[in-house]
Amino acid sequence: MKHRTYSLIFLALAATLAACASPSPQLMRGQKLEAEVAGSRFTIWRKGEMVEIYRTSPEMLPRLSEVMAKAEIAVTRVTGCAVTSGSLAGDAALMTATLDCG
Numbered sequence: 322m323k324h325r326t327y328s329l330i331f332l333a334l335a336a337t338l339a340a341c342a343s344p345s346p347q348l349m350r351g352q353k354l355e356a357e358v359a360g361s362r363f364t365i366w367r368k369g370e371m372v373e374i375y376r377t378s379p380e381m382l383p384r385l386s387e388v389m390a391k392a393e394i395a396v397t398r399v400t401g402c403a404v405t406s407g408s409l410a411g412d413a414a415l416m417t418a419t420l421d422c423g
Contacts, residue, residue, distance in 0.1 A: 342375035356395035361388065363395040367420075370405075372396055374416040388413045396420070 344351055344366035351368030362378040374392045376383075389411075393404045402422035409418040 342377050344373055347371070348373050354399040356399045358391040358394045358398075361391045361395075363392055365396055365399055367400060370402075370420045370422065372400070372418050372420060374411070374418065376414055376416075380413075383413050385413050389416065392416050393418075 342364035344353075348366040348368045348371065351366045351371075354365040354367060356363050356365065357378075360378065361376060361380065361383075364375045364377050366373045366375075374396060376388055376392070380388075389409055393409055396402075396404055396418060400420055400422075402420040405419040405421045409416055411417055
């Protein structure tokens with residue numbers, strides 16, 4: 322019974338932290354943007370040409386290639402800039418990229 326209680330507490334804490342979309346210290350004073358693409362929601366922090374992209378929608382075992390493609394579309398929509406080729410990196414929850422606004 323004790324083990325089950327700890328497991329439930331851990332799961333609740335993990336779910337709470339997974340929903341967090343606070344920027345890294347480098348982008349703390351950046352612009353917060355939000356977008357949705359094909360059912361995936363993203364919070365995007367922008368400072369200059371740097372962006373951090375947080376997937377905030379719960380999805381069961383999303384494919385990284387699909388999440389990254391949606392994230393790139395989301396960034397382009399909300400910033401008006403293209404993602405610099407080869408700069409999008411990360412995992413299904415958090416990605417970083419540089420923008421090409423020229």
